[in-house]
Amino acid sequence: MAAADPNAARTPPHDPTNHGQRVVVAWILLSAIATPLVAIFVGHLIPPGNASVQGTEQVFDNTWMLSVITPIVCLLVVFFVYGLLSFRATSDAIVDGPPLRNDSRIQILWIIGTGVIVLFLAGFGTYELLQNGAGGGQGPNPIAVPAGPKFQVQVIAQQWQFTYRYPSLGNLESNQLVLPANTYVELHVTSLDAVHSFWAYELGVKADANPGVDNVAFVKTKGPTTFHVRCAELCGLWHPYMFNNGLIVSHAQFTAWAAGAKKLYASIKPFMDRPAANGGAPYAHIYFPAPDRRAG
Amino acid sequence: MTEAVIASPRAPWWRQLIGFNLLTGIVLGVGGWYVGWFGAHAISGSSLGWFSSTDYNELSVYLAYIGGVVGFLIGLGFFNYPIARLRGYPPSLREKETGGWIRYFSLCTDHKVVGIQYLWGIGLFFFIGGLNAMLIRTEQLSPHSQSFPMGTYLTLVGMHGTMMMGMMTSGILGPFANYLVPIMIGARRMAFPRIEALTFWILMAAGAILTTTIFFGGFPTGWTGYPPLQTQANAGMDNYILFFALVGISMTLLGLNMIATVLTMRAPGLTWTRLPIFVWGVLSTAVLMVLAAPVLIAVLSMGALDRTAQTTFFNAAGGGSNYLYENLFWVFGHPEVYILALPGFAIVLELLPVFARKPLWGYRLAVAGLLGVSLLSWFVWQHHLFVSGINGDLRPFYMLSTELISIPTGFTFLCGMMTLWRGQIRFTVPMLFCLAWFFNFLIGGLSGVFLSDVPSDVTTHGSFFSMAHFHYTIMGGLVFTFFAAIYYWLPKMTGWELNERLAKIHFWTMFVFFNSTFAPLFAAGFLGQSRRAPVYTGNLKFLNDWVSVSAFLLGISMLIFLFNLVWSVGFVKKPAAMNRWASRSIEFQLPSPVPVHNFDRIPVFSSDPYGYGEGPPPTWVVPAGAPAGRE
Numbered sequence: 070m071a072a073a074d075p076n077a078a079r080t081p082p083h084d085p086t087n088h089g090q091r092v093v094v095a096w097i098l099l100s101a102i103a104t105p106l107v108a109i110f111v112g113h114l115i116p117p118g119n120a121s122v123q124g125t126e127q128v129f130d131n132t133w134m135l136s137v138i139t140p141i142v143c144l145l146v147v148f149f150v151y152g153l154l155s156f157r158a159t160s161d162a163i164v165d166g167p168p169l170r171n172d173s174r175i176q177i178l179w180i181i182g183t184g185v186i187v188l189f190l191a192g193f194g195t196y197e198l199l200q201n202g203a204g205g206g207q208g209p210n211p212i213a214v215p216a217g218p219k220f221q222v223q224v225i226a227q228q229w230q231f232t233y234r235y236p237s238l239g240n241l242e243s244n245q246l247v248l249p250a251n252t253y254v255e256l257h258v259t260s261l262d263a264v265h266s267f268w269a270y271e272l273g274v275k276a277d278a279n280p281g282v283d284n285v286a287f288v289k290t291k292g293p294t295t296f297h298v299r300c301a302e303l304c305g306l307w308h309p310y311m312f313n314n315g316l317i318v319s320h321a322q323f324t325a326w327a328a329g330a331k332k333l334y335a336s337i338k339p340f341m342d343r344p345a346a347n348g349g350a351p352y353a354h355i356y357f358p359a360p361d362r363r364a365g
Numbered sequence: 366m367t368e369a370v371i372a373s374p375r376a377p378w379w380r381q382l383i384g385f386n387l388l389t390g391i392v393l394g395v396g397g398w399y400v401g402w403f404g405a406h407a408i409s410g411s412s413l414g415w416f417s418s419t420d421y422n423e424l425s426v427y428l429a430y431i432g433g434v435v436g437f438l439i440g441l442g443f444f445n446y447p448i449a450r451l452r453g454y455p456p457s458l459r460e461k462e463t464g465g466w467i468r469y470f471s472l473c474t475d476h477k478v479v480g481i482q483y484l485w486g487i488g489l490f491f492f493i494g495g496l497n498a499m500l501i502r503t504e505q506l507s508p509h510s511q512s513f514p515m516g517t518y519l520t521l522v523g524m525h526g527t528m529m530m531g532m533m534t535s536g537i538l539g540p541f542a543n544y545l546v547p548i549m550i551g552a553r554r555m556a557f558p559r560i561e562a563l564t565f566w567i568l569m570a571a572g573a574i575l576t577t578t579i580f581f582g583g584f585p586t587g588w589t590g591y592p593p594l595q596t597q598a599n600a601g602m603d604n605y606i607l608f609f610a611l612v613g614i615s616m617t618l619l620g621l622n623m624i625a626t627v628l629t630m631r632a633p634g635l636t637w638t639r640l641p642i643f644v645w646g647v648l649s650t651a652v653l654m655v656l657a658a659p660v661l662i663a664v665l666s667m668g669a670l671d672r673t674a675q676t677t678f679f680n681a682a683g684g685g686s687n688y689l690y691e692n693l694f695w696v697f698g699h700p701e702v703y704i705l706a707l708p709g710f711a712i713v714l715e716l717l718p719v720f721a722r723k724p725l726w727g728y729r730l731a732v733a734g735l736l737g738v739s740l741l742s743w744f745v746w747q748h749h750l751f752v753s754g755i756n757g758d759l760r761p762f763y764m765l766s767t768e769l770i771s772i773p774t775g776f777t778f779l780c781g782m783m784t785l786w787r788g789q790i791r792f793t794v795p796m797l798f799c800l801a802w803f804f805n806f807l808i809g810g811l812s813g814v815f816l817s818d819v820p821s822d823v824t825t826h827g828s829f830f831s832m833a834h835f836h837y838t839i840m841g842g843l844v845f846t847f848f849a850a851i852y853y854w855l856p857k858m859t860g861w862e863l864n865e866r867l868a869k870i871h872f873w874t875m876f877v878f879f880n881s882t883f884a885p886l887f888a889a890g891f892l893g894q895s896r897r898a899p900v901y902t903g904n905l906k907f908l909n910d911w912v913s914v915s916a917f918l919l920g921i922s923m924l925i926f927l928f929n930l931v932w933s934v935g936f937v938k939k940p941a942a943m944n945r946w947a948s949r950s951i952e953f954q955l956p957s958p959v960p961v962h963n964f965d966r967i968p969v970f971s972s973d974p975y976g977y978g979e980g981p982p983p984t985w986v987v988p989a990g991a992p993a994g995r996e
Contacts, residue, residue, distance in 0.1 A: 264591050301828065303897045
C-alpha cells in the first residue's frame with residue numbers, strides 16, 4: 070500500500086508566529102473586561118433573592134463563583150476561536166502538524182492554576198457554609214449554628230402537603246408558613262411517610278424531610294414579603310402539587326395572625342398528637358421539641 | 366481469504382431459524398415468565414391471572430421475570446456449553462459460527478458481532494428513552510398537568526432516566542470497546558467471549574423488563590428509586606429493581622471482561638505507554654463498573670426484600686433508614702455518572718490526534734486524568750445528600766473532593782487543547798462532535814461547581830438546574846462522543862460509508878438544539894422549577910415552551926441520524942475505504958469490515974498510534990501476511 074499510504078504525509082514548514090503570546094494577551098484582555106461585567110450585571114440577577122440573610126449570602130456566593138469561572142470560560146473561548154481559525158487545515162491534502170508531545174512547564178502551570186482555583190472555591194464555600202449553614206438542612210446535630218435566640222418552627226411533610234407547627238404558640242399547627250420579620254428562624258423538618266424536600270425558594274432554604282429524622286435549618290428573615298414553598302424531592306403521585314405560599318409579616322401582624330390562627334385551628338386536633346393506633350401518623354418519628362418535655 | 370475456509374456451508378434462511386437463537390429465546394422467555402408467575406401464585410395461595418396487574422403479588426412479579434430471563438438465556442443457548450461439558454460430550458460450535466445473518470440474532474462469541482449487536486440493541490432502547498423525553502416535554506408545554514395522568518407522567522420520567530442511565534452505561538463500552546479493544550491491543554478475541562455475549566443478552570432482557578413496567582402501572586420514583594416511596598409503590602417498581610439489578614450484573618461482567626482482556630491479552634510490544642488512550646479510558650471505566658455495580662445490586666436486593674419479605678432495611682418505623690439506601694445508591698450512582706463520562710473523554714482524546722494530525726499531547730497526563738477521575742469519583746457521593754439531613758460534618762470534605770475532581774478532568778481538557786495547538790485541523794464530522802464535547806462539557810463542568818458548593822447547592826439542588834447540569838455532562842459528554850465514535854468507526858465496523866451531508870446536518874441540528882434545549886433549563890432551575898414536576902409557576906411558561914420546541918427539533922435531528930444510518934447501511938451500501946481518516950491506529954490498517962479473526966498473525970507493536978508528523982508509520986501497522994482488504 071505504498072502509493073496509497075495516507076500516513077506518508079507532509080510536515081508543514083516551521084511557523085514562527087508566537088501564537089501562545091497572542092492567546093494569553095487576548096485572554097487577559099477579555100477576562101479583564103468580562104469578569105467585572107458579569108459580577109456587576111449578571112450576579113444580582115441570580116437567585117434566590119433578598120428575602121432572607123441566607124438568600125442574600127447565596128446571591129453573593131453565586132456571584133463570586135460566577136466571577137471565578139468567567140476567566141475560565143474566556144480562556145476556552147479565546148483558545149478555540151483563535152485555535153480553530155489559525156490551525157485549520159488549508160488544503161485537502163493531508164499535512165501533519167509538528168509532533169509536539171509534551172511541555173512540562175505548561176502542565177505544571179495548569180495543575181497549579183486549577184489547584185488554586187479549586188482550593189479557593191472549596192475554602193470559600195466552607196467559610197460560607199460554616200457561618201450559619203447557608204439555609205441548608207444540617208440534620209439533627211447541626212454544626213453551623215448561628216448565635217442568638219431563634220424562633221422554632223417544625224415543618225411536617227406528608228403526602229402531599231406541608232404542615233407547620235409552632236411550639237412557642239402552644240403547638241399551633243397551620244397549613245401556611247407565616248414567619249415574623251427580621252427574626253432568626255430554626256426550622257425542624259421531618260416527614261410522616263416518603264422523603265420530601267422542604268424548599269422555601271426566596272428564603273434560600275432547602276432541607277429534605279425524612280421519616281424519623283429531625284433535619285434542622287436556620288434562616289434569618291428580612292422585611293415583610295411572600296415566598297414560595299414547594300417540595301423538591303419526588304414523593305409520589307401529587308408531588309408536583311405540593312406547593313404553597315409563605316408569608317413574612319411584621320411582628321405586630323404576626324401576633325395578630327397567631328391569635329386568629331389559634332382560634333381558627335382550635336377545633337382541629339393536631340394529628341401529630343394522636344397515636345398511630347388511632348389513625349394518627351403511620352410512622353414513629355421525631356417530634357421536636359417533644360410536647361411533654363415542653364410542658365415540664 | 367481465510368474467512369472462506371472457516372465458514373461452514375449455510376442452510377436456507379428458514380432452517381437457520383430453528384435452533385438456539387433470539388426467536389427461541391423469546392419463546393422460552395415468555396414460557397419461563399409464566400412458570401414463575403404461576404409458581405409464585407401457587408406459593409402465595411392467591412388466584413391466578415394470565416396477565417393482570419390487579420391480581421399480582423410482589424413475589425410473582427420477581428419470580429416471573431427471573432423465570433423469563435432464565436428461559437430467555439436457555440433459548441439463546443447459554444446453557445448448551447456447560448451442560449454438554451458436564452455430560453462429557455464435545456460442545457456445540459454453533460456460537461463460533463463465522464458467517465450468516467443469524468449470528469446477529471444468536472449467541473455469538475465473535476467480539477465484532479457482539480459489538481454490532483450492542484450498537485443496535487442499545488440504539489433501540491436509546492430510541493425508547495428518547496421518545497419518553499419527547500412525551501415529557503409535551504407535558505411540560507403547559508404549566509398545568511394536561512397531556513398525561515400524573516402517574517403516567519412520573520412513569521415517563523422514571524423510564525426515561527432509568528433507561529438512559531441503565532442502558533447507556535454500556536453505550537460506549539458495549540459497542541465500541543467490545544469491537545475495538547481486542548483489535549487495538551492486537552488480540553483475536555476478548556478474554557471471556559461467552560461472558561461477553563452474556564452481558565449483551567442480559568442487557569436486552571433488562572431493557573424488555575423495564576419497558577414492560579407499563580403493564581404493571583409504572584413506577585413513581587424516578588431513576589433514583591428512593592424509599593420509602595419505593596417500598597410503597599405498586600408492582601411496576603419491581604420492574605425497576607429487576608432492570609437495574611440485571612444491568613448491574615451485565616456491567617460487572619462487562620467490566621471484568623474488559624479488565625482481564627486489557628491486562629492479559631495485549632500483543633507483544635504493546636507496553637502501558639503505547640496503549641491507545643481509548644483503551645485506557647475503557648480500563649478506567651471498567652474498574653468503576655466492577656466496583657460500583659455490585660453495590661447497586663446489593664442495595665436493590667435489599668429494596669426487593671423490603672417489598673416482598675417485609676424486611677425493614679429502609680423503613681424508619683422498623684429501625685431502618687432511607688439514608689442507607691441513599692448512601693448505597695450514590696456510592697454506585699456517582700461512579701456511575703463517570704462510567705458514562707469517562708469513555709467520552711477517551712474518545713475525544715483518541716480522535717483529536719487523527720484530525721489535528723499531531724501526536725496526543727501529554728499522554729501520561731491524559732492517562733493520569735482518566736485514572737484520577739476514576740479514583741476520585743469514589744469520594745464525592747455525599748454531595749447528592751448535602752441537604753438531606755444526614756450528619757452534616759463531612760460536607761466541607763465532600764465539597765472539597767467534588768471540586769478536586771475538576772483537576773483530573775482539567776487534564777483531559779489540557780491534553781485535548783494542546784493536541785489541537787498548531788495542528789492541521791480537519792473539520793470532519795467525528796471531529797465536530799469532539800469539538801462540541803469541549804463546549805458542552807465546559808458548561809456541564811462549570812455548572813457542576815455550583816452544585817458542589819453547599820451554599821449555592823441549597824437553591825440548585827433538586828431543581829431543573831441540576832437536571833440541565835447532568836444533561837450537559839452526560840448527553841453533551843457521552844452522547845456527542847457516542848456519535849463521534851459512530852461516524853468515526855461505523856464505516857470500519859460495517860464496511861459501509863455513512864452519508865456525509867446528512868451527517869453534517871445531523872451534527873449542526875443536534876448541537877444547536879441540544880444547547881437550545883438545555884441551556885434555558887439552567888435559568889428555569891435558578892427561577893425555582895422543581896425537577897420531575899409537570900406543574901410549575903406561570904412565569905416559567907415561555908422558557909418551558911422554548912425548551913419543548915427545541916427538544917422536539919432535537920428529536921428530529923436524531924431522526925435525521927436514524928434515516929442516515931438506515932439509508933446508508935441498508936440501501937446505499939457505499940463501500941468504506943480501509944483508512945478513510947488516514948489514521949495511524951491499528952484498526953484502520955485492517956480491511957473494512959474487519960475479518961473474522963482480525964489478524965493472520967499477531968502484530969508486534971513498537972510505538973503508540975499517535976506518531977503524526979514523526980516520519981513514516983512504524984512497521985507493526987502492516988503485519989506480514991495481513992489480508993489485502995476490500996480497498
